[in-house]
Amino acid sequence: MRKKIYVHVADDHKILIEGIIAIIKTDKDIEVNGFSLNGAEVLEWFSKKKNKADVLILDITMPVIDGIEVLKHLNKLKIDHKTIVLSSYDDVKIVEEMLKLGCLGYISKNNAGEHIINAIKAVSRGEQYFSDDIQRKLIKSISGQSVPEGNLPNKFVIEQLTDRELKVLKLITEEYNTTQIADKLNIGISTVDTYRKNLLRKIKVKNSVGLAMYAVKNNIV
């Protein structure tokens, strides 16, 4: 019998983790030996030497630290990882960004079930694995638009947001306008304006709607 493959699962929805565990149980070569509910837990788990997983299944949108940041930190900490990204956002740019960060597999949540076992086995051998729909999108992107090589990544390189900026961002997503936010935080309108300007610059979006979308996608709200 061949060596067991140990898997760590990270997703902020426990039901999804449990589902994956249940699916993986059907294959006796694979075993889930750890899971995390947010990015910080992943890093903590992997930084403990006694813990070891052959494959990391990683959701992108998680609270505290998101999947993108997790990969960056793992790389920075020189922690070897074979990561499968599990995502509801099938934006090609994000796929490419994750690939640059060293993930080996990318599966859309829409059809993860049929792919997850094969994906784990493939990446544990060091191979790449993408679910059908991701493959289609990647091919379309490459063939169709010949992917503008240089200008993808920095959309995701967000400067750290300060406490105040985060508070303002949260209130923006709750549909408050500048005056109301100023009232709620007991600061001046100009100050809120400044924070919004900082947010727009840092997150690189065009307007408050963009801020809100960023907040949702990154579980800040």
Add this chain to the structure above:
Amino acid sequence: MRKKIYVHVADDHKILIEGIIAIIKTDKDIEVNGFSLNGAEVLEWFSKKKNKADVLILDITMPVIDGIEVLKHLNKLKIDHKTIVLSSYDDVKIVEEMLKLGCLGYISKNNAGEHIINAIKAVSRGEQYFSDDIQRKLIKSISGQSVPEGNLPNKFVIEQLTDRELKVLKLITEEYNTTQIADKLNIGISTVDTYRKNLLRKIKVKNSVGLAMYAVKNNIV
């Protein structure tokens, strides 16, 4: 041996459906005999007479028709249902709205795994079932703020959006401004203004950020 409980699962993420099926498989009294990936499919399934499920497990946020609308339609069509709502939004107001629409159980996705079997058995007997965190929130809401009885529901009673309104809504979430939307749709700026006004009125939010938040929460984007 007692009679088997048949379950229909509705969620737009197939992996979640598969996870639930895998979990339910561990109990031999329960069997999943159908699933849907959106609200329209649920209604279609239940309106066919040969199909029958004792329990419907229903996600709130689904494309085409969301969980709230599904319950309304089931009620309108006089289709008997024992529904467990499965949700990531633990807003008490939504829980109460769903209860008014006749759902028997309400489980947060965060701890669905440990609850789902018991919840199915409970509601199949006609009992109510809520996961711990939902119970806590309901109690807190009732005891703490003595729930303003009358003013909850209509936040969720959304008039049907037209094709054009949906297109505009989608473009708003993509950070386009009125002029750019007008260009993209080859219509006048005033027209886009009209659609935005209609959207604000129908969805009952204060600004475009509110529209964007509604759109993500309802998987319109």
Add this chain to the structure above:
DNA sequence: GAGTAACTCCCTATAAATGGGGAGCTGAAT
């Protein structure tokens, strides 16, 4: 003690969004 980051506020000016109304046209349904 100089530097820096975060927090705070201000000015000016333009662009955009919001709120209220009205109104014509079309195609499908009763």
Add this chain to the structure above:
DNA sequence: ATTCAGCTCCCCATTTATAGGGAGTTACTC
């Protein structure tokens, strides 16, 4: 044949957001 919903566009007026800049305070680090 009329009604009605959806699509389209317009008017007016006001509020808000966006964009560019500057600048003072604290608090913490090197």
